[in-house]
Amino acid sequence: MSNQNSAKAISIIALIISIIALLLGLYTWNYSRTHCCFQDEEPQPAQQDQVQQPQARAQAETPATEPQVRYEEEQPGEIVVKDRPVKKQAATAPFIDLGLPSGTKWRTLNEEGDMLAFYDAVAKYGNQLPTQKQFNELYEKCQWKELKDGGYKAIGPNGKFIIFPFTGYINCQGEFRSENSVGDYWTSTPNSGTNEAYHVAMYKTKGVKIALHERCYQRAIRLVEK
Secondary structure, eight states: OHHHHHHHHHHHHHHHHHHHHHHHHHHHHHHHHHHSSOOOOOOOHHHHHHHHHHHHHHHHHSOOOOOOOOEEEEETTEEEEOSSOOOOOOOOOOEEEOOOTTOOEEESSOOTTOEEOHHHHHHHHGGGSOOHHHHHHHHHHSEEEEOTTSSEEEEOTTSOEEEEOOOOEEOTTSOEEOTTTEEEEEEEEEOTTSSEEEEEEEETTTEEEEEEEETTSBEEOOOEEO
16 A cells, blocks of 8 residues: 555646646747747948948939039128139220320220219229310310210320210219210219319210219229329
8 A cells, every 4th residue: 555655646746747847948949939030230331231231222312412613702791603604804904105295104995884973983993094184185186076876086186096885874863864875984083072073975966074063973984094
């Protein structure tokens, strides 16, 4: 009887050991399965290619933009355009000796684009702006001929000449007037004690005269050299 009880006890212990071994085996297998794939590793080259391909494809599909014109500031307030042809200004017109008694030489062309009020003209050009006396000499010593296409030719004592085109003028309200019928030029001579200064008006069919007018008018500029 005792031998049977001992055999049963041994069987039960063996079964318990087998169950514990099985449970340990299951636990070990499950632990290795759940921790094998969560290591911190750098992507393999193949994986990097897969990540970068969509980005590269997107860049290839993006249309190239037109090259932009660059703007650079070389001097304060002066913007210069780069990478684009820029039209150069014409060379400065020469001064010509008309054979006048004073020896004054007159520029052959007006200052391009300059129609200025009296004070602005004097401030910008100083003694290169002709005086009333110099315009008087030009008027008295030259032969004047009106041109069919507008303006006047002043022929000096030596036969050389300059041309004064009809320029029009800009009045004090900023209105541009008489472009095809009047040549209007500032002298540098003010009429003291008034808001007027001397200018030279060259009228279509009415000749040339020197007169006084308001300094706020914007008129053409012809320079002299002595």
